[in-house]
Amino acid sequence: MGRFQRAVGLVILGLASGAAGLLWFAVAANHSVDRGPSIQGAVLGPWRVVYDTAAPSVRVIGAAAALAGLFALGVALLERRITNRSRRSEDQVARPLAPKIVMAATRGIYAGPVTVTVLIPAHNEETCLPFTLASLLGQSHCPERIIVVADNCTDATVTIARAAGVEVIESIDNVDKKAGALNQALTTVLPGLGDNDLVMVMDADTTLDDGFLKAAVGRFVGDRALMAIGGLFYGEDGHGLLGQFQRNEYIRYAREIRRRRGRVFVLTGTASLFRPLALRTIAERRGQTLPGKHGDAYDTIALTEDNELTLAIKSLGGLMISPSQCTVVTEVMPTWSALWVQRLRWQRGALENLGSYGMTPATFRYWAQQLGIGYGVIALASYFALIAVMVMALNSWIWFPFWIGLGLLFVAERVVTVWKGGWQARLLSVLLFPELFFAVVLNVVYVRGIVDITIGRRARWQHVSQLSASELESAR
16 A cells, blocks of 8 residues: 555544644634523432523524535535546547547447346355345346356355256355455356347345336436446344444445435445446556556556446446335344454455545545544544533533533434434434434544554454454454
């Protein structure tokens, strides 16, 4: 890794710290508060409570709201401008997958009916593979080919796949995990596919909701420029409180994508479809304008191959979406140790991908997201630190109605955004502090990822769900 790639986490955290410091300075420079009378009372007899009506001045509140609004608006406008310029690009060297170029090249050409070839990378997935295959075979639009890409399997994965009547490609001497196995399979499959044939890559622990393929194929038929479609994922049932944390997280992510009208952040590895043109073009540009080995569709160095492939398509000008009808159910991590391993890989992979691609128009949104995560780490840590200081410094507990009101608005937002998840999701959200604790855990993972990258600690791609307890503990 280069120096910039090693320092990418520090750069983001430094920018976030600078933003937090600037906000602190702005508030401190205008420290006036609107004070009303303090009211004392008692709760349950001896416990004395003070209600302090002090609140920030209207000027400070207005400035904070204006800054937040301007930042959000600025990011949205820049993203829209970058997207529009990419779609209208005629630069066949830098943007060969741009919609204007693709539409011009395919105008008046009929490449045959749209077909779907599904690749399912699987490493010892005998338990969940039958459910994955059943969800595929039960689709209203059934795929033309289903291929299980068995990677160094030592269980009954291959036997189960063949018994279900699907094809099997076994990886040969693969040491590059999921990405390496898929590259081997694509080398065999891609040459025989036409321009209207689709490649779907889905995890072996994922099940498609009915109508997924029908909706996806309809989108590809209706838009010749569309290069990829990613699914919206929801968490499977079970695994207690930890499972509910993850389900709430996934529900909020899917809601955000729907509000963006399908404009996708990441082509999720749970289930995504690609035009062969996109995969072939990426393989041709590897080692030139894109990171990775020339001829590989997937970068075998990337810890998060789905995020890296998304950046590759965006960098080449490709159009991609996540329609609300294309939903899947994926596994949730059953233990805190498994969650730690999974999220450390996700966070570190995302940062390393940015380090590989640098600051470009295609990566602008991702830099803004990482900056937001870094700022959130600082803000949440400061929140808990200030609460601790107040508890230790004051003899009586003081309630501030203004801040209680803001807190209730925050709780309402948390509940509304998971409303479709049912009563358990709503109950967890209304309690607030359990989800704040979950956020703290994810923040610690984020900081650990930055530390690992900075000191050059070697990263490992790990198959989380199959790790033994001892391996999970050592990974921490």
